[in-house]
Amino acid sequence: MKIPKIFKGQTELTQAQKEYLAVFAQEQIKRYLSCEQFVSDKTIKLYVNNAYKVAGLPFPKKIQWFDSPEKSVKHWASVWASVGDSVRASVWDSVRASVRDSVRASVGDSVWASVRAFYDSDNFSFYKFFHENFQNTDLVWLQLLSENTTGYYFYKEECWLVRKPITLQRDASGRLHSETGHAIEWRDGYGFYYLHGIRFNHDEELWRKIIARKLTFSECMKLANIEQRMIALKYLDAEKLLQEAHAECVSKVRGYELYQVEKIFPRTQYFLKYTCPSTGRIYVSGIDPTVGAQKDAIKALSWKFYLDEEPNFTAES
């Protein structure tokens, strides 16, 4: 799809340019989420050499490929800072809104922000658009590297490149997710378990127990990370789990439910069950027993946020 190039001094995108932006953003999303390497290793070497040239450095003597991020370690330096930004135009904001934000929404937030790879996929896409449709920018070499690798590390004499993953699975909302194996995995088997965007790193046992719905209430509450606990509660069904623990609801106010649990822990414990107003997700969180013993869900909520008064939120989400 060809569009009229942006010209210097242009203050507003044309309709054709706006339409092209949407197509361009979708194509970028597809490329970053793809496990495919789009060009040969030989072409990638060309990208690397150009990136070094832009930074004013001699070409690296060696380009080393790694099968996964695990294999490539520490101490990396990017030419990012030395390349600088050479693209400025009066239509900058329009393009950023259309391209960068949509790539970020689909790629950055849901996938790459989670694994910290391709963190700049959104900005790079933005620069690529300008490179192709306004004027050449030196940043394009980094962009081309970023969409063909998981990551890259620039050293004085060597350049390290990490291959793209061989698997990348997401749920209907675009979050990394798999119930059959690593949601993201590289060719050497290195990968991460994810359930609906929540990372379980390499803890296969925990991941398996959750999808097999084989955690007890006690095991669930032992999960220190509240998001991992939330996902476990989602799989195991919070209501059912509380019933199995013979938890008694001792206070229910404004959607907050305070439960008293006997016999599982050395002494009586209290848990507040609540729903996130934005996501509808259910959380269960421990309450100081001295506060819980007052059997007031709102006091329990106040305790969670160190508030002396009743928490009348101006707004919450």
Place this chain on the structure above:
Amino acid sequence: MNIYRHGDVLLKQIKVLPENKKELKDKTLAYGEVTGHSHRFEDPAQIKRYAVDGKTYLEVLNTGTLIHEEHKPLIIEKGIYEQIAEREYDPFIESARTVID
């Protein structure tokens, strides 16, 4: 005084900033460890963050929007706030701790 809740982050309006505060470079209010998400202002230039005595404060220079990948945006009025992180009780170690997400 306004009290805003954005997931596990609470902003409680206060009258003045404490003395001996140290300005923080990081303007992101909180990071999610297992999600890669964060609570931050749409325009970070509109806020200043400070720390003193283990507490965090926020100066919202102009009314702005607090955003997160999954929580709905919240409009935060101009003012000075204490940033409070949600806590929970761990029945296994029998003590309270800041919620980790």
